[in-house]
Amino acid sequence: MSLDKEQVQYIAMLARLKLTDEEYAESVEKLSSIVDFVDQLSKADTDGVIPMAHPFDAIQRLRPDAVTESNERDRYQENAPEVADGLYLVPKVIE
Numbered sequence: 001m002s003l004d005k006e007q008v009q010y011i012a013m014l015a016r017l018k019l020t021d022e023e024y025a026e027s028v029e030k031l032s033s034i035v036d037f038v039d040q041l042s043k044a045d046t047d048g049v050i051p052m053a054h055p056f057d058a059i060q061r062l063r064p065d066a067v068t069e070s071n072e073r074d075r076y077q078e079n080a081p082e083v084a085d086g087l088y089l090v091p092k093v094i095e
Helices: 005-014 021-042 073-077
Strands: none
Touching: 005 021
């Protein structure tokens, strides 16, 4: 299935693209080749192929959920201009 210039103009309008006439000609060619390739892929025999979410039978290795750093909030807040109850106070910017 090849695309024509009107279809590419519609796609460009949806994507809010402003194309020149040369760019339309190039886009028609490139998008048509992409659509033709997808059509070619859809003709592949997939009977008996089990759908999968990932190409490898691997399990993601997770690290143990353990605290590895100490809480140094008070030390970090020593540099802040204003702090109250462990929170950074900032100037109001919206009324």
